[in-house]
Amino acid sequence: MLAAVVQNEQLRLAHKPLPALVPGWALVRVRLAGICNTDLEILRGYRDFRGTPGHEFVGEVVEVGAPPLRSKGKALRRADSRWLGRRVVGEINIACAALGRPDFCRYCRRGITTHCLRRRVLGIVAHDGAFAEYLSLPLRNLHRVPDSVTDEQAVFTEPLAAACEILEQVRIRDHPEAAVLGDGKLAQLIARVLRTAGLRVVMFGKYAGKLALAREAGISTVRVNPARQGGRSSQQQFSLVVEATGSPAGFVQAQQLTAPRGTLVLKSTFQGAAEVQTWPIVVHELTLVGSRCGPFPRALDLLRSSRVDPRPLVARAFPLREAPAAIRHAQKPGVLKVLLKPP
Numbered sequence: 001m002l003a004a005v006v007q008n009e010q011l012r013l014a015h016k017p018l019p020a021l022v023p024g025w026a027l028v029r030v031r032l033a034g035i036c037n038t039d040l041e042i043l044r045g046y047r048d049f050r051g052t053p054g055h056e057f058v059g060e061v062v063e064v065g066a067p068p069l070r071s072k073g074k075a076l077r078r079a080d081s082r083w084l085g086r087r088v089v090g091e092i093n094i095a096c097a098a099l100g101r102p103d104f105c106r107y108c109r110r111g112i113t114t115h116c117l118r119r120r121v122l123g124i125v126a127h128d129g130a131f132a133e134y135l136s137l138p139l140r141n142l143h144r145v146p147d148s149v150t151d152e153q154a155v156f157t158e159p160l161a162a163a164c165e166i167l168e169q170v171r172i173r174d175h176p177e178a179a180v181l182g183d184g185k186l187a188q189l190i191a192r193v194l195r196t197a198g199l200r201v202v203m204f205g206k207y208a209g210k211l212a213l214a215r216e217a218g219i220s221t222v223r224v225n226p227a228r229q230g231g232r233s234s235q236q237q238f239s240l241v242v243e244a245t246g247s248p249a250g251f252v253q254a255q256q257l258t259a260p261r262g263t264l265v266l267k268s269t270f271q272g273a274a275e276v277q278t279w280p281i282v283v284h285e286l287t288l289v290g291s292r293c294g295p296f297p298r299a300l301d302l303l304r305s306s307r308v309d310p311r312p313l314v315a316r317a318f319p320l321r322e323a324p325a326a327i328r329h330a331q332k333p334g335v336l337k338v339l340l341k342p343p
Contacts, residue, residue: 002342003052003132004323009043011131011327016052019128019136021065024098026083026139028059028090032155032317033130033340035330037184037246038269039123043327046269047124054130054340055092055123058145058154060085062134080139087145089157090137091296092122098138114293131323133342143296146304153303155339156189156310157296160303163189165294166242166265172197175240175263179203181254182244183210183221185313185337186267190242191219192308202238204257207334213312224253243268251276260284265291313337 003016021027034056042049064080095116096108105117113119122137123129145154163186176199180191183205191201195218202220205211211221236257243254244267251266255277258264264286281288302308317339318326330338 001133002320003128004054004320004340005052006042006050009045011043011053011324013321013323016128016132018134021063021136022100023065024080024139025065025136026061026088026142027063028057028088028135028137028142029062030057030059030130030133030135030342031087032151033057033320033342034155034159035326035338035340036159037186039131040327040331041269042124049124051123052128052130052132052135053123054132054135055121056155056158057130057135058087058089058151058157059130059135060087061142064139083139083142086142087151087154088142089145089154089296089300090122090143091141091161091293092124092158093293094120094122094127094138094141098140131320131340133320143300146300149300149303150311152311152314152339153309154300156313156337157299157303158293159186160189160193160308160310161294161296161299162186162267162292163193163294164298164302165291166190166289167193167197167298168295169289169291170240170263170265172199172240175199175238177202177238178240178242179236179238179257180219180242180244181250181257182246182268183207183214184244184246186246187242187244188214188217188313188336189308189310190244190267192217192310193302194242195219196302196307199240202236204253209334210336213336216312238262241265248275255280255284255286258284258286261286263287263289265289267291310337314339317341319343 061083095113096104107115120127203214237259239262241258242265313336315336320342
């Protein structure tokens with residue numbers, strides 16, 4: 001199969017064998033894959049990943065690993081075969097149960113599988129991802145895509161779920177309004193999700209075109225001067241602030257925007273280290289919330305009900321064979337979602 005691989009912090013094309021299947025896993029033909037900021041950071045050395053990146057996808061199950069022959073084998077095979085031909089999206093963390101470990105780690109025993117000590121992560125940690133014609137994932141990770149949801153919408157499920165995680169972590173009813181710092185792909189989804197929860201949302205960003213897209217979705221916007229990045233961009237403060245700039249400088253601005261005893265949610269991942277002044281956190285008694293993966297069912301429901309339509313965020317789609325060019329396009333300032341389409 002054709003796949004893109006990371007070699008020496010460059011993305012190159014290669015021909016690789018199909019992923020091997022084990023019982024309880026599925027072979028998925030990728031229909032669309034999305035390029036995320038994490039993928040760009042991987043090319044800068046994030047997590048020292050080697051292999052095929054990509055963790056945002058929609059695909060079709062083409063094969064299921066047969067369960068071992070035992071008393072319940074036929075019933076399991078019938079259940080697993082129902083996945084064949086289904087359009088699916090997939091959760092990216094592969095934890096103890098899917099890895100066949102009888103001795104669950106302490107986090108899996110508590111049901112926090114996204115923090116499994118042995119986890120592999122699709123396209124990020126020790127497991128090849130979606131920038132390929134095919135990928136493999138445990139059946140337990142898959143979610144069926146509703147028929148009314150297009151591929152162009154479904155490919156956003158993983159980052160949309162990450163945006164929805166904020167609703168799981170924060171008591172939204174305590175916050176009549178929120179600030180989202182950043183105007184990129186994830187920030188756009190976060191702002192839209194917070195709007196569905198009834199909050200007035202203000203997005204702080206650098207790019208006029210991106211901010212215009214946010215306003216079309218009912219989101220207020222403030223243009224930040226890039227030359228003053230890291231300085232105070234607004235006298236207004238918010239009890240809930242989400243930092244999603246993808247840059248170290250964003251954390252300083254986010255602290256300044258957070259009101260005393262407010263909540264600051266951190267969404268950015270990037271290669272390297274950020275300089276952090278802790279005194280504002282202490283003096284203003286801020287609550288910091290790290291936020292990562294989120295609930296796929298909630299994201300799919302938002303897509304099915306059209307309460308969130310991410311399609312305006314698509315900048316361009318490239319065939320998989322042009323993956324290096326797609327990455328270069330995604331790295332350009334001001335570009336939103338770039339998609340890859342396998343043959």
